[in-house]
Amino acid sequence: MTQRTSEQELYRFLEDRFACAQACTECARACALRVSLLDPDGSDGPERARRQGILCAEVCDTTCRMLSEQDCQDESGVRVQLEWCRAVCADSALAFGGRPGAQSTAEACRVCARACADFVALLD
Template identity: 70%
Template structure:
């Protein structure tokens, strides 16, 4: 039988890993989506390209924060997770209007959910 603190630690590690994994998947999907848009296209295409690049960078940074030993305290991790969640949700809304970008929007929403769940684990 495991103690409450062991169960909490296990949940913390599982949620942290799930969040890092969702960030990696989202970063990959967003980088791919951005690469499919020609620079110098319409204003809407440029927005899709910029959001894809920004979301990929934020998700990549969040994954690094969660997977590497770093100097961020809990407050810093919270700020990073909130930023990632916000950027992912904004990006998903932009991708919703694009043909063929449904999977990218889904990856963004899954990442936002994983960030939310990890934030709840942090308490």
């Protein structure tokens, strides 16, 4: 990380990632339950949202772990991870946006995507 990235900015970023990962995990669980209970024919909507939620939670968690490492000095690797997290969160926001009861998760994913983009800008 560059000297311009303060410890406080890093902590705030990590807190945002954990919140997004939690929201995505909860939505993935809810979608999985809907698939098994309410959608026995397995149509693509709930299943796509469930898969997207799991992917988003995993990417957010990996990003958190990468950024919390003490010896995280590979700025190009950090940038790639942040861009991947941003893209997955943006896709997740789209997947959750139309799902009943998932609006707060869609918003958490949008916030996460913006935070990733903002953090990359801090590295420039």
